[in-house]
Amino acid sequence: MEYVDPNYRDRVYLPSQDDGIDIKEYLYKYIEREFPEAEDGKNAVYSVPSKFKKCGEKQASLAEQVVFTRLRGLAEPSLLRGLSVTFFHSASYAGHSFRNQRVGKLMIREHDFVIFAKYCGKYYIALAEVKSTYDGTKTINNVDITSDAKVIKNNKRSAQHQLRDHIEVLQGVLNLNPDENIIQCYIMWPFLSALTRDPKQNVMRRWKEDSNLHVFEDNLSDQNNFSRWFCDNILSTNGICEKHFITLLNRYTILSCGVFVDEINQGMLALLTQEQLELITNDVCTRPGRGPMVVHGAAGTGKTLLVLRKLQQLYQSGQLDENNRALYICYWPGIRCEMEQKLKFLGMDRFVDTSRFYISQSGFLQRNSKKYKHIFMDESEAICLAFDATIIAKTTSTIFQRYHDGNCSMLNCRETNFTDHLFNNCESVLNCNNDKWGELWFLVDINQASLFLPKHSPQMLKTPCIVLNKVMRSTGYIFNIFKQYYSNPMPKLPESMLAGMNLSDICMGHHILGPPIFWVSPEEESDTQCTVVRVVIDLCATKGFKPNDVCIIPFLVNDKYVPESINKRIGDYFVENGYKPRGVGDVENFLSNREVNDFLIAWALRVKGLEFKVVVMVIEEDDFDAKDAEDRKKTYIMASRCTCMLILVSPKSIKDNIDLSNVMEKYPFNLHL
The missing domain is CATH 3.40.50.300 (P-loop containing nucleotide triphosphate hydrolases)
Incomplete structure (x- = not known):
């Protein structure tokens, strides 16, 4: 689990459990620290997750967001003062079912909202299922009207079944008698009117036989109305004993590990080293004949991230557009798919093509005749898996040719035969008289390269321009265990390559200790x-x-x-x-x-x-x-x-x-x- 500073200035990971720590005592301390009670005259409202996250269908998310906002709004004291509330949204859980043929089997459910409240020395727990049914009594943009009475009734029945399942599991956790109704249940309808018409078109209260179960649009559309409903309904009951309250609060705190992990994942910024930053911000191929940028790095040193950031920098500076396209090349399909999603998210996908290279065929880019201003070849070491000099030479020659054609403005230019240079030094390959060349990068994973790179590989891949030796992805706990694997030089590498890799110098790129x-x-x-x-x-x-x-x-x-x-x-x-x-x-x-x-x-x-x-x-x-x-x-x-x-x-x-x-x-x- 993770502690999140209220002002989002710092993030620290809570220590994990071991056999010497009582989990109950640990959770009590955690809850006291993270969810303190309201001060005199003030309300304390906490939500897990801390911000609303859309999930499910659009209309369902809109309905849940209304409820989320109203619960958060309880922090502003109007009718209530000294109220402490912690509510959980979309908490997944599993419990054993004891009905019919399901006896002893697990079923996974998801709560819409679980509300824990303390007020005037009493404790309350309420479960809320949210339905997005809309009857059109008020104008709400982007919400579809449901006028079919049968559909509305089915939604009601579905919510009742869900609440029954939730209660069944929680009663098992607390060892309660099924007849003990100490946990409140509600179905919330943010878009549905409390009034309806009977067959004679007379206006009447909807479902008045169990009206306390339902919370309609009139109580959810306004914060003051909702606060009044909260006071008159949830806080007007006898509540629940402190022991059961704490037991279930502990349970939902643990259930929220997944939520905390989401927030950790979002808060983990991939920090760049000064060397990487200079590589991104400086022009590395500004003159002819300089040759490609060859980058070496161990797993987790941020090679692919570096490519993404460089593309972003080119895009923002106007060097990546329809007339100055880029090509990203890799070997494994997973990393290509991930890169395509990130390019789309950053709005660069229309200017960046992606392609895989292969180790068993020489027809690389055979169906693609485009010219590219910028080319980035990730996982370059994998090309040597081919163990076929012809395939390696043909693939690499094609890359140089497309890069040359995307940069050289000379008509009918007869450039040097790239293949002749691939297994030697390629400093002088690009000799055309051009004002500014685009980026040409080859990235090499030294973990994989150490096994096969010296075989059948172009000389350029063995002579890095830069070596990334700060691990960016792995956090401290992971790195401190696995750094031992770099303490000794990897076998079968030439001295020149070992000197460039600086394997013994691999270290953390940031100070985040991270998850256990x-x-x-x-x-x-x-x-x-x-x-x-x-x-x-x-x-x-x-x-x-x-x-x-x-x-x-x-x-x-x-x-x-x-x-x-x-x-x-x-x-x-x-x-x-x-x-x-x-x-x-x-x-x-x-x-x-x-x-x-x-x-x-x-x-x-x-x-x-x-x-x-x-x-x-x-x-x-x-x-x-x-x-x-x-x-x-x-x-x-x-x-x-x-x-x-x-x-x-x-x-x-x-x-x-x-x-x-x-x-x-x-x-x-x-x-x-």
Whole structure:
């Protein structure tokens, strides 16, 4: 979890649990600090998340935003003074169902709003389901009218079923008798009038037989009306005992781990080093014959981010437009998909094309005849996987040719044969008389390059113009564990390349310690898959994480970690035809669609250059050899994909080989489902 300063000036991560800390005492202290009671004459209102987040369909989000705003508005004392309120919005949870054929099975639900209130020494809890039905009694822009009485009645019935499910689970948490109605329930209709007409067209109160259940537009359209309703209804009951109040507040605080992770992820700014900043702001190819910019960097040093920022700088300075286009090239489809989404978000996608290169065919850019002012080749080291000098030469020659044609203004220019220079020094390749050349960058991941770059590779890739040695993605806890993998030079590299890499100098690019690393040991050494499934269910069912926050990366891929196998085991825990986490293996499809119940299962190289809020790294017995350089680098690539939480699932022997400083925390969550 995370503490967020009220003024958003600082962000600190709360320490994780271990066996020596009583979780109840810890949560009490956390709540006292984060949600203090109202001072005399003032109201204290807290919301989790702190700002409204749109979710679901547009009209449903609009309705929920009205309720969110009204609850936040309770902070302004009018009728009420000394009121303390904490409310949770869109908290996901799972509980066991005890109806019909579902006995003992999990079902995942999502609360619209859960409201905790303390007033005049009494405690209150209310659940609110929000419906966006609109009957058109007032003019509301962008909201569709629903006049069908049957649809309205079905929405009412649906909300009642949802509230019943919520109450069933919470009564189980508190060990309450089903007849004890100490938790209030309401259905809120921000766009629906409290008045309707009977078959004879007489105006009457809507659903007057259970009017206390419903909160209509007249009470939600105005803050004073809502505050009055809140006082007359929620605060007029007998309330709930302090013990139950604290138990459920603790539960929803833990359930909001997913919300806190969202805020951590958004608040993590990718800081650039001074060297990177100079590379972005300075012109690096302003004269002919200077040659390409070759950038070396370890995993997580921000190479792809650097390209994105450079494109943004070119766009803002007027050097990237329809007449000065750019081409971004990479090898893995996932990183291409991610880059396309970011370019679209920044509004540059219409001026930047993307393409993949291949290691088994030489027809690179065969269907693309465009000329480019700027070209950026990411993952350049992967071209050497071809082990075919002809393919390597043809691909690289095509890049030089398109770059030349996009920059040289001389008609019928017969430029030097680029292929002749590719395996030598290319300083003199671009000799055309041009005022200003665009950017030509080749980015090399030294983790991968150390394994195969010296073979069949152009000389230019071995001579970096700049070496990025500050790790930007990984935060302190992760980096401090895995930095050991750079303490010794990587094998089989020429002395000239080792000197340029400065592997022993790799360090943190910022001072953020970041999220902790948790370790969980398989309950049975022979069944790691079962533990992985339980971790995913625990994250999504009891901690409020969305499945698409999670990526599982097995050290070695086998039949146990294909989506079909994982999904079958997950299905054994849940009710049929209900919402449940679902593993997918297609990286591009996952990134493009971001279905709410999908989580990704992918091997390490497939997610190269990508990042995920939560990474579950799975290493089975005998998979990992701490003395093997390739194994060490692979574990770092896997670990450096996460931004907010890393979970290692492995036997203790592997954990001890990796965690030399003994800083990993034991996984504190409940896996007994």
